Amino acid sequence: MEHVSFKQMKDGTAEEFIFLRKLENEFCTRTASRLIEELIRQKTETLEGYRITRYEHAVQSATRAMRDGADDDWIVATLLHDIADGIAPRNHDRAAAEILRPFVREDVCWVIEHHALFQTFYYGEHLGWDKYAREAYKDHPWYQLTVDFCENWDQSSFDENYPSEPLETFIPIVERVFNREPYWFQNKN
Template identity: 55%
Template sequence: MNHVAFTQMKDGTAEEYRFLERLEDQFNAELVERLLKALRHLAHGLSGYRVSRLEHSLQSAARAEADGGDDDLVIAALLHDLGDELAPYNHSQLAASIIRPYVKAEVTWIIHHHGLFQQVYYAHHFGEDPNQRERYRDHPWYQKCVDFCERYDQASFDPDYPTPPLEHFEPALRRVFARQPFDPEVIGAEPAGGFDSPV
C-alpha cells in the first residue's frame, strides 16, 4: 500500500489506519531534527535586538543550565520562543504545546505563561497593564514563572554573555524528546482547571 483509499476519515479501514500509524511513527522519529532546523531558522528572524532570536534562546538555556536547571527546564528555555514566527501573538502557547508531552506540567505551565509574565517589563510603555500576571498570583507555579522570566528570559539579550552553540544542547534535547509522550511519571499532575486556570 502506497497510500490509503479513503477520502474521508470515517471511511478508513483498520488496515489503512495501521499503515498510517507506521508512517507517523517514522515521521515522528525525526522530530528533534525538525526542532533543530526550526531553532537554526531563528537566527534569521525578528531583528532589532542586539542578539538574534536563536542567540537569545541559546543564552536563555545556558542561563538555566548554569543555574542548575534539569533537562526539562533547560530545553524549555531553549524552545520558549520557537513560536515567534508562526504565532507572534500567542507564541508562548505554541512553545508550550510542543514541549507538553515530554516535560513536567510545571515547566509547560511556565512556558505557556511566560509571554504574559514578561509584560511586567514593558507593557507600561504602551499604556497597558504590566501586572496582568497578578491574576495567577495564587497559582502554585506563579513564582517559578516569575523567576524564569527574570533569570533566563528577560536577561538574555546580552551579546557578551558566554553562550554555547546549539550543538551543546542537542544531547539534552534528544533525551527529552526520546521520552514516551504524555508519560504520567514524567508529566505529573496537570492543573485541575487547565493551563489557563488562575488556580
Template identity: 50%
Template sequence: MAEQQYVSWTRMEDGTAEDWALLDEKERAFNADHVDRVLAQLKTLDVDWGGYRVTRFEHSLQSATRAHRDGADEEMVVAALLHDIGDILSPYNHSEAAAALLKPYVSERVHWVIKHHGLFQGYYYNHFMGGDRNARDMHKDHPFYEDCVYFCANYDQNAFDPDYDSEPLAFFEPMVRRVLATPKFGHLELGNDEPAAAE
C-alpha cells in the same frame, strides 16, 4: 523499490483497522526526524529583525545556558532553549506555540511556565506601552506562579546580552533529543489543558 502504500479511504469514517495500522507505522517513521525538524525551526530565529541586540536564536541559546548554569533540570533547560520557537510563525501567541510543542514531553510545571511566560514578561515593559505590568497577577494563586516569575527574571528578560558566553546549540542537542525522545503523556490529543497521567 517498494510501491508506496496508502489507506483505502477518502473519509476517516470509512477507515479500517488495517488503514490505521498503516498510518501509525508511517507516522512513527516520519516522527523519527522530529527533533531534527525542531532544531531546524529553532535556527530560523537566527535573523536580525531590528531593535534587539541579539537574534532570537542567540537569545534562546543564552536563556538555555543561563538555566543550565543555574542548575535547572534538563526539561527546563530544553524549555528555555525552545521557549521562543514560535516567534516567527506565531508572533502574537508564541508562548502557547512553544508550550504546545513541549506539552507531551515535559512536566505540567514546565509546560505551564512556557505557556505563560509571554504574559509574565510583560512585567518588564507593559507599563511603557500603555499596558498593565502586573497582568501576570491574575495567576497569583497558581502553584506555578513563582516558577514563571523566576524563569522570566533569571532566564528570559536578562538573556539579550551580546557579550554573554552562550553555549552552542551542539551543547544542548543531546538534551533536546533526550527530552523529546518519547511523549510522556501519550500521543493523542488530550482535549483539555492538563496533561494525562504518565503511562
C-alpha cells in the same frame, strides 16, 4: 501499501490506519531534529530592532538555565520557549507550550504557556499595558516559577556579549527529551 485509498477518513480501514500510525510514529522520532532545524533557521530571521536573533536569545536563555543547574525539562523548555515566535507571534507562548506539553513536566509547560504575560512586567507600562497583569496568577502554585523563569533566563538574555554554549551542547538534551515516552503514557499501567 504506499498510501491509503480513502478520500474521507470515515472510509478508512483498520489496515490503513495501522499503516498510517506506523508512518506517524516514524515521523515523531524526528521531532527533535525538526525543532533544532527551526532554531537554526532563526539564526537569520528575527524580530527587527533587537540586538540579537531569536536563535541567540534561545541559546543564551538555555545556557543560563543549564549554568543554574536546571534539569533537562527546564533546559529544553528554555531553549524552545520562543520557538513559535515566527509563526504565532501573538500567542507564541501557548504554541510553544503545546509543542512541549507531551514531553516536559506540567509545571514547566505552565511556565512556558504564561511567560509572555509575565514578561510584560518589564515593559508593559511603556506601552500603556498593566505591568502587574501577572498578579492575576499570584495564588497559582507555579506563579513564582514563572517569575523566576522570566527574571533569570528570559528577560536577561538579550546580551550580544554573553558567552553562550553552542547549540551542539543542547542537541543531546533535546533528543533525550523528545525521544522519551510522552508523559501521558509514562503514568499509565
